[in-house]
Amino acid sequence: MARDVAIVGVGHSRYGVRSDVNIGELAWESISMALEDAGLEQKDIEYFVVSSVGGWSSEYLPAVVIGEYSGLTPKGTARVEAACASGSAAVKLAYDMVASGSVDIATAIGLEKMNESPTPTVVEFIGRAGNYFWEFHNFGLTFPGYYALYATAYMDRYGATEEDLCLAAVKNHYYGARNPKAHFQKEVTLEKCMSSRYIAWPLKLYDCSPITDGSSAVILASGEVARELTDTPVWIEAIGHASDTANLSKRDDFTYLRAARLAAEQAYMQAGILDGYEMYKYFDVAEVHDCFTIAEVMAYEDLRFSKPGEGYKMLRDGETYIGGKIPVNLSGGLKAKGHPIGATGVGMVAELTNQLLQRVEKDRQAPIEKGRAIAHNVGGTGHYAYVTILSLDRPRG
Amino acid sequence: MSREEKVSQRELFDKQMKEFEEFVESMKDSLGLPTFPDMKSGALQWYDQRWITTRFVISVEGIKEFFDKLIDGKFVTTKCKSCGELYFPPQKDCPKCRKSDMEWVELSREGELLTYTQINVKPYSFSHYDDYIVGIVRLPEGINVTAWIRADDPSKLQIGMKMRLEIVRRKPENYITYEWVPAEE
Numbered sequence: 001m002a003r004d005v006a007i008v009g010v011g012h013s014r015y016g017v018r019s020d021v022n023i024g025e026l027a028w029e030s031i032s033m034a035l036e037d038a039g040l041e042q043k044d045i046e047y048f049v050v051s052s053v054g055g056w057s058s059e060y061l062p063a064v065v066i067g068e069y070s071g072l073t074p075k076g077t078a079r080v081e082a083a084c085a086s087g088s089a090a091v092k093l094a095y096d097m098v099a100s101g102s103v104d105i106a107t108a109i110g111l112e113k114m115n116e117s118p119t120p121t122v123v124e125f126i127g128r129a130g131n132y133f134w135e136f137h138n139f140g141l142t143f144p145g146y147y148a149l150y151a152t153a154y155m156d157r158y159g160a161t162e163e164d165l166c167l168a169a170v171k172n173h174y175y176g177a178r179n180p181k182a183h184f185q186k187e188v189t190l191e192k193c194m195s196s197r198y199i200a201w202p203l204k205l206y207d208c209s210p211i212t213d214g215s216s217a218v219i220l221a222s223g224e225v226a227r228e229l230t231d232t233p234v235w236i237e238a239i240g241h242a243s244d245t246a247n248l249s250k251r252d253d254f255t256y257l258r259a260a261r262l263a264a265e266q267a268y269m270q271a272g273i274l275d276g277y278e279m280y281k282y283f284d285v286a287e288v289h290d291c292f293t294i295a296e297v298m299a300y301e302d303l304r305f306s307k308p309g310e311g312y313k314m315l316r317d318g319e320t321y322i323g324g325k326i327p328v329n330l331s332g333g334l335k336a337k338g339h340p341i342g343a344t345g346v347g348m349v350a351e352l353t354n355q356l357l358q359r360v361e362k363d364r365q366a367p368i369e370k371g372r373a374i375a376h377n378v379g380g381t382g383h384y385a386y387v388t389i390l391s392l393d394r395p396r397g
Numbered sequence: 398m399s400r401e402e403k404v405s406q407r408e409l410f411d412k413q414m415k416e417f418e419e420f421v422e423s424m425k426d427s428l429g430l431p432t433f434p435d436m437k438s439g440a441l442q443w444y445d446q447r448w449i450t451t452r453f454v455i456s457v458e459g460i461k462e463f464f465d466k467l468i469d470g471k472f473v474t475t476k477c478k479s480c481g482e483l484y485f486p487p488q489k490d491c492p493k494c495r496k497s498d499m500e501w502v503e504l505s506r507e508g509e510l511l512t513y514t515q516i517n518v519k520p521y522s523f524s525h526y527d528d529y530i531v532g533i534v535r536l537p538e539g540i541n542v543t544a545w546i547r548a549d550d551p552s553k554l555q556i557g558m559k560m561r562l563e564i565v566r567r568k569p570e571n572y573i574t575y576e577w578v579p580a581e582e
Binding site for chain 2 (some may be wrong): 019
């Protein structure tokens with residue numbers, strides 16, 4: 001039988017254009033913080049999983065570069081890739097190693113240094129994330145372009161507007177302005193978002209997450225070890241996972257992400273809470289994958305916080321600010337905190353751990369009453385999806 | 398801005414990179430190192446002195462009929478002889494019944510627009526084009542086909558409208574491909 005797994009330490013670098021550090025230095029910011037948080041030394045870590053997509057950065061084997069720089073060598077390691085959901089995949093693998101009894105303590109480290117390449121090159125790399133030959137090579141789709149295909153279809157079917165999408169940007173910048181680790185720490189107005197230039201119609205500059213450098217780390221331990229290490233373990237209650245076709249044209253519908261929907265259902269089943277379209281009632285706070293504003297709207301629906309086609313109304317009604325039905329992306333989300341591809345999923349888990357332990361900045365701290373939080377992390381354009389549920393209560397008691 | 402003066406994103410980017418490289422070269426001449434302070438943070442950067450160009454060689458042997466027919470102005474795909482499953486893009490193997498016995502069938506050239514976007518900020522390898530429209534069209538067979546949309550007036554595009562597939566030569570690369578046009582144009 002699988003063992004309970006707890007988060008015993010988290011670390012999170014400042015996200016942004018990090019021209020002040022190289023890859024090893026950037027990873028160390030998070031690793032050193034997580035070790036200190038857990039009260040552990042490198043020798044205690046039995047395995048480290050590194051999530052990093054790369055291509056735009058110089059180090060071809062980031063796992064061993066990070067291991068050497070951080071003193072984790074000679075422990076076992078591997079790099080994992082699930083596009084923008086790589087971080088959650090790393091957490092899942094580290095979780096499985098501990099749950100299975102293979103090791104007692106493992107860590108997931110997310111890292112991306114995207115600004116080692118100029119923007120058109122990064123746009124090129126991300127645009128290739130789909131079906132290279134039949135989508136990119138012939139038709140030059142970009143990452144905003146793929147999500148724009150969803151935005152066009154969603155707005156047409158449900159009557160949402162470009163203003164509705166911009167409300168997600170306004171909210172996430174509002175909280176990003178309160179997070180000293182965010183890439184963008186400035187609020188934006190609806191007018192500013194609406195008047196920004198088109199990147200891939202109907203998505204504008206302020207609908208898009210930025211090109212970000214950053215790292216994050218979480219240390220996981222078995223239930224017994226966690227109890228010895230800390231009085232405040234945060235438990236991983238469930239991890240749902242799914243994938244979808246590489247080629248978007250193979251999908252039937254462009255108003256939701258099937259993989260995210262499946263991953264959410266799976267996670268809710270594992271936690272024994274799957275019922276209806278008010279799933280927000282089980283959680284104090286959520287981090288969702290808002291690489292583009294339309295993605296946040298679909299996330300509400302795929303997580304069953306609302307019925308299909310009604311996610312944008314949660315934004316209109318301010319239901320995802322603190323004080324609403326469920327605060328979402330109090331870190332600033334990918335939109336304002338930034339989206340260092342491989343670090344994002346690990347960063348979500350680190351953020352939610354800090355939220356549950358009530359140790360984030362006061363003006364962006366969710367009230368913690370239910371003791372549960374949820375992370376929704378999508379890779380590519382719904383190609384990969386992971387939904388992770390964290391709890392202050394030990395799953396099996 | 399008149400048409401003659403219009404510069405592509407590629408020209409702008411190439412110009413910026415040339416200026417940047419000249420700056421680093423001048424730094425290297427005076428310092429002996431390809432280092433420079435980052436424009437925003439002032440943090441010291443090293444400009445890579447090794448670079449590669451990547452360009453892939455991709456096998457199309459298993460689906461060569463698609464290209465042979467495209468040259469003849471036909472738009473075809475594969476259908477599994479055993480279970481009848483239709484695939485687009487064409488593929489050599491049928492994972493559904495795990496057989497590899499396909500026949501080539503011609504596809505409809507008209508369908509309904511499912512969704513579309515206009516790409517304004519382009520990847521480097523597409524940065525020589527003007528803004529282009531990409532759409533996904535559903536054929537009566539239930540197959541979706543992604544391609545560029547050529548439209549005289551993009552603002553008239555609407556989800557659900559009828560589109561017609563045309564086989565065209567993509568300029569300036571000059572290879573044969575296909576694109577969608579509104580059916581009434």
